[in-house]
Every structure is written in C-alpha cells, then in structure tokens.
Amino acid sequence: xxxxxxxxxxxxxxxxxxxxxxxxxxxxxxxxxxxxxxxxxxxxxxxxxxxxxxxxxxxxxxxxxxxxxxxxxxxxxxxxxxxxxxxxxxxxxxxxxxxxxxxxxxxxxxxxxxxxxxxxxxxxxxxxxxxxxxxxxxxxxxxxxxxxxxxxxxxxxxxxxxxxxxxxxxxxxxxxxxxxxxxxxxxxxxxxxxxxxxxxxxxxxxxxxxxxxxxxxxxxxxxxxxxxxxxxxxxxxxxxxxxxxxxxxxxxxxxxxxxxxxxxxxxxxxxxxxxxxxxxxxxxxxxxxxxxxxxxxxxxxxxxxxxxxxxxxxxxxxxxxxxxxxxxxxxxxxxxxxxxxxxxxxxxxxxxxxxxxxxxxxxxxxxxxxxxxxxxxxxxxxxxxxxxxxxxxxxxxxxxxxxxxxxxxxxxxxxxxxxxxxxxxxxxxxxxxxxxxxxxxxxxxxxxxxxxxxxxxxxxxxxxxxxxxxxxxxxxxxxxxxxxxxxxxxxxxxxxxxxxxxxxxxxxxxxxxxxxxxxxxxxxxxxxxxxxxxxxxxxxxxxxxxxxxxxxxxxx
Numbered sequence: 183x184x185x186x187x188x189x190x191x192x193x194x195x196x197x198x199x200x201x202x203x204x205x206x207x208x209x210x211x212x213x214x215x216x217x218x219x220x221x222x223x224x225x226x227x228x229x230x231x232x233x234x235x236x237x238x239x240x241x242x243x244x245x246x247x248x249x250x251x252x253x254x255x256x257x258x259x260x261x262x263x264x265x266x267x268x269x270x271x272x273x274x275x276x277x278x279x280x281x282x283x284x285x286x287x288x289x290x291x292x293x294x295x296x297x298x299x300x301x302x303x304x305x306x307x308x309x310x311x312x313x314x315x316x317x318x319x320x321x322x323x324x325x326x327x328x329x330x331x332x333x334x335x336x337x338x339x340x341x342x343x344x345x346x347x348x349x350x351x352x353x354x355x356x357x358x359x360x361x362x363x364x365x366x367x368x369x370x371x372x373x374x375x376x377x378x379x380x381x382x383x384x385x386x387x388x389x390x391x392x393x394x395x396x397x398x399x400x401x402x403x404x405x406x407x408x409x410x411x412x413x414x415x416x417x418x419x420x421x422x423x424x425x426x427x428x429x430x431x432x433x434x435x436x437x438x439x440x441x442x443x444x445x446x447x448x449x450x451x452x453x454x455x456x457x458x459x460x461x462x463x464x465x466x467x468x469x470x471x472x473x474x475x476x477x478x479x480x481x482x483x484x485x486x487x488x489x490x491x492x493x494x495x496x497x498x499x500x501x502x503x504x505x506x507x508x509x510x511x512x513x514x515x516x517x518x519x520x521x522x523x524x525x526x527x528x529x530x531x532x533x534x535x536x537x538x539x540x541x542x543x544x545x546x547x548x549x550x551x552x553x554x555x556x557x558x559x560x561x562x563x564x565x566x567x568x569x570x571x572x573x574x575x576x577x578x579x580x581x582x583x584x585x586x587x588x589x590x591x592x593x594x595x596x597x598x599x600x601x602x603x604x605x606x607x608x609x610x611x612x613x614x615x616x617x618x619x620x621x622x623x624x625x626x627x628x629x630x631x632x633x634x635x636x637x638x639x640x641x642x643x644x645x646x647x648x649x650x651x652x653x654x655x656x657x658x659x660x661x662x663x664x665x666x667x668x669x670x671x672x673x674x675x676x677x678x679x680x681x682x683x684x685x686x687x688x689x690x691x692x693x694x695x696x697x698x699x700x701x702x703x704x705x706x707x708x709x710x711x712x713x714x715x716x717x718x719x720x721x722x723x724x725x726x727x728x729x730x731x732x733x734x735x736x737x738x
Contacts (some may be wrong), residue, residue, distance in 0.1 A: 200443060204241045214265035253650045254362035257369040258349060260416050287518065288391060291623065292421040295387050295395045298379040301402065305423045309401050309409040310530070312523050313425060315417035315455040316434025318590045319516040322508050322566050323434050324410045326520030327527075329507070330560030332357055332409050334528065339406035341397040341422070343390065346568050346723030347730075354396045355404055357565075363686045368403075372396045390414050394421045408527060416444050418457025429457045430526040431487075433467040435512070437587045452477035459485040466522045466548060468515045488549035492518040499552040507564035509571075509601075510583075512593045517561055522548050523571050524557070568722040570597050575729050577704065578711045579605060582726065584719030586623060594716050599634045602712045611710050612703050615639040615684075616695060617717040618724065619673055620661075626676050628717070636714075639677050641670040641687040644720035646727055663690075692724050 235555045242582065293303065314324050321342050340354040350365040360368070376386060386478065388397060394414075401409050411428075413420045433455050436448060444454045452474040459465050465479055465487050475491075482489035495504060495514040506513050571582040581601065585594035604612065615636040620626045643666035670688050678686055689695040703709045715725045 184236060219694075245286065246728065250486055251621035252364040254350075254369070254534075257366045257373075260373060261349060261369070261389065261392065264392050264478065283700045287490075288419055288421040289424055291387060291391055292424050293396060295376055295380075295382075295391070296424070298376050299399055301398060303424060303426050304418055305402060306398060307427045309398070309406055310527070311409045311425045311428040312413050312430055312432070313411045313413070313422065313428040313458045314432045314434065314523070315413040315458050316432075317437040317451065317455070318587055319434040319512060319519075321474060322513055322569055323410045323432065323520050323523070325566035326506075326517055326561060326564050327524050328354070328357060328521065328559055329564035330524040331410075333556040333560040333563075336407040337405070339397070339401035339404065339409040340412075341394070341401075341409070342412040343393075344723070346719070347727045349393070352393055355406070360400070360560065368396060369538075370402050372399050372651040391421050404410055413458060414456075416457065418454045419705050420457075423458055424684070426460070428458075428460060428463055429530050430523050431460065431463055432466045432523045433458075433470075433478060434519060435467070435468055435515060435589070436470050437589050439632045446468055446587055447473070447552050449477045451471045456481035458486075459487050461486045463489065463632055464488050464526050466492055466519055466526070468492050481698065488546075490522065492548050493550050494518065495521075495549050499550070500558065502558065504558065505552065505562040507562050508566045508569055510569065510593060510597050512590070513570070515636075520561075521553070524560070526549060567726065568719060570594070572601065573726075573729060577708045578699070578713060580725065580729060581712065581714045583714075583716050584722045585716050586628070586718055588627055588631045591628055591716065592633070594714075595632045595634050598712075598714045604635075605712070608710050611712065612637050612704070614699055614711060614713040615677075616692075616699075616713055616715045616720045616721070617641055617673065617677075618670065619717045620644065620669065620720070624727055625673055629676055629680065631671075632716075634714070636681070636684055638685045638687065638702065639674070639681065640687045640689060640695045641674045641677070641697045642692055643667065643670060644718055644724055645691050646724050647691045647693045692721070692728055696725070696728055 198598070227706075296303070307402060310328055312324075314320050314327075324340060324342060328338050333339050337355075338356055340357070342354070343352055343354060345351040348359065350362065351359040353360050353365070372392070373386075375379075376395075380386070386392065401729070411422050411425070413422050417423060433452075436452055436455060438448065448471050452470070456465075456478050459481055465478075465482055467489065469475075470478065478489060492515070495518045498504070498518075504517070506517055508516075545618065568582055568584045572669045573580045573582065581598045583590075583594040583597065585591045591631065613634070613636045615632070615634075617639065618641060620629055643663075645666070648663075662710070667688075674686050674688050677684065685693075687698055689698060699711065699713065703711045715722050
C-alpha cells in the first residue's frame, strides 16, 4: 500500500475526478492481486533456478559464450514472468487500463523501484534526455535523432518499444542493442537488487516498468551523453515520464489508437501525449488535426513551455538531396521533427534556447536552418527495421511495416504498391498479405485503408510457433491462444467481405503461414512472391525472427 496518498494527489491533479473514487478504492486490491500473481511466479521460478540466479550460469559445463547465452535465456525467462497473465487481465478491466494509461500508479512504482537502485530523479537529468511521444512514427523519429547525434560523436542511449526479435533491442548504446552478455549482467544486477530491497508486500515491476528502470540504470552506468527516450503508451502516465528536466520533448503525428486506454477522441489522446511537456523545456510537434493542436497549445501554456511546429523537410536549405534511411513518405515528417529535436539538443547551452525567450511561444513554426553534412548523413544512414523495410529470400520479397492505425496503414499500402510495381521481374506474380491486428483496434476500419490487391490473404497470431517458451523473447502470456485465433477468424471474415476474389487462409503461427506461402507458390514452378506483412509491430518482429534469425537486418 505504498504511495497511495501520492497516487490520489496525482489523480486529482490530472482532473480525473470521475474515476477518482473507483480507482482509489480498487488500487489496493489490484496491487495485491498483481503482487500475489507475480510473487507466485517469481517464488516458483526462484526455487527452480536459484543456482542460476546467484551464479549467472548453470552447474553444467559450457564455454564462456554458452554460459552467457544461457544466462540471457534465464533472464528472458524471468522477464517473461513479469507479464500479467491473460486470466488476471480478463478478471479486471481496471487492471488492463492500469497496464496502458497506468494512472499515477506506474509513475509511483517507477520512482520507487529506481530508489531501490539508489537512483534519484535528479540523477536522470544527467542523461540529457530527448523525450518523444505520439501515435505514429515515435520509433522512427527517435531513430533519426539517435543517428544524427552519433554523427556528431556523442555516445547515445536509445530506449524504445516494443522490440522486434529480441528484448535487448529495446536498450541500445550507440545504435547497437545490448549484446547478450551485457543484457544478462545488467538484468540480474537490477533484478536481484530490487528483489532483495523491495518491501515484502510489493511485487516485482511489471514487464515494461522493469525494462524502463533497467534502461535508466544502464545509461547511467554507461555514462551516456544523450538519451533518446520513446514513450510506451500515452505520455502523461507512462512510466518513462519520470525524468524531471529533459532537454527537449517531441510529439509525432497523432491519431486514434489505444482508445480503450487513452480515450476515443483526438483531443483526449493529445492530452495524454502532451503529458511529457515540462516547464521551461522546448517542445516540438508536426502539423496535427485542429482539435489535437488546440490541446497541445493549451497544454504547453499550462506547463509553461514553448511549443514549435516543424516545417516541411523540403524547406530546409541543403546542397544535396535529402535521402532517408527509413523509407516511406510519412518519414519526411518524422525526419523534420528529428532535426529540430537534435538541433535543440546540440544547442542546449545556447542562450537562444533559454526559457525567457521561449515562454511566449504556443505553436509558432520552428526555425529553418541549413542542413550540414552530419545531419544529412545521420538521416541517410539511419536504420530502423520493420518500418517500410524490404527483405529478399529466394523468390520471395518481404515488405515489412508495423503499421497499425488507419493513416499508417494507408501509407503502408501506398508504399507497398509503388515498390512492388518497381520490383516486377515477371508477368506472373503472386501478391500475399500477411496480417494481424490486436488489442481493441477497429479492424474493419483499418482494413479499408489497405488499398492494394492480393491473391492470397493470410491471418495468424503474432507468434513464431505453437510452443509457449518462457525463454523466448517473443512469448506473450497476456492473451490466450484461443483469443488469438478468435481475432484471426474475425479478421479473415472482415477481409472476405470486401475482397471476394482473394484466397484466404488462417494459420495458428507464423512458421506455418510462411510454409503455406512457399508450398502454395513454389511447388510446381517457382513464382516471384511479394509478401506484405503489416497490422502489428509484433507480427513484423516475429516474421523477422523466422526469416532473419541472426538479426543482421536490425544492425545500424
């Protein structure tokens, strides 16, 4: 029952008075429910693997490389144990809301767990944080910023979510995911310290909360110059939102997503996303829907910070063409925002960016500056897999994009069709859609955004195979297998309603879906196949796990 008073204060300040009484009355019971479930998992796991936790290796004989690999697997197993299971989520709608919009509970917990690691909030200011929220393009914008700052020779830390193939992708140093040894060492250091020091009535941090705390711990120990921090969900109550004084904040394009958690209107979503604004810290955004921009301006005034709108990328003076390492027309908006964020960070000690010159701003267009060689190289060399990415494998060309909103799927569809036409090598071509859509997203609306013709449409869950392996980076225990298949069946019926000529198939895992594609198109005469994988970042990630298992496409 920690920090209940602080929770109530923050809920009151957030003007969430309609839910105030119900949330507060359920806080204790929900915490105990989560604690009980987590502690059973943790204690059971600890009994079985106490020797591995204390030693970092098993009693068996392995090479040094093997032992760290095993310790990494054990770390992933423990990390997966921090997921809230599907049964608990189904029993409590409020708990599901807490996992996403988090109320103030997530912020309190993050502060508490950081304190167990001897990290004070003011310590986070040493990380020189660039904090980014938004609906579409958060990860791409952050990747551009990270790439630009590295061109200037700064040592960068980059925290993002979700991962594609391996959980260690979420914590990057100088553009590279932590290797298995680094991840295992840092994981067990954080895990064991929290487990040893926490109050016995409090469970371990949930999955995302743990990784956020771990990321801060890693970046502080690695003496990072600049930290690029991507919000998980929302912003106001996201557990990344504990940094008191970021150098600059940014909000990418806004749209309707995670509506069950953030609200059903664009202005409600804008309120959450702008929750990362901080007093005296410059904030940047791109052109937004009118209702969203109105809220962003209001919140910037409320938070006493300046809000700037980024200009079009084409307006920046440059002597050579601006090439982006991440493809897709929508990336030009993200690149402009990234340039403004990086430029503000680079000028953080310049008087021009001090508060007295910023407070009166409330949506003024940001300055346009000439692009230099380092900025251009940062944009062109940026690598961010799973977003408008093309991979070849024999006669198959995979078009991978984790789009999961109407606007992003419309952009994805346009990109796929244009690139597919460019890559035509034969009059005979099979186009395949591999799709999944999760959560509370409006599937029928999303599918209408896919304006391309397919010979085959395949629907399957976001899992590599049918084994639930606790040591897998991509195991999901927050939803049952039956629920996953129900979603796929619904998606298939909706697609069939609007695409009568498409051959439709449903598979229980990605491995079976890809085998089906190969069997269907390669048996008699090998045909070129263009496969669009979209609808979910998790689907894209697990397809990559199958076709690019050594993670070569994920490296900067």
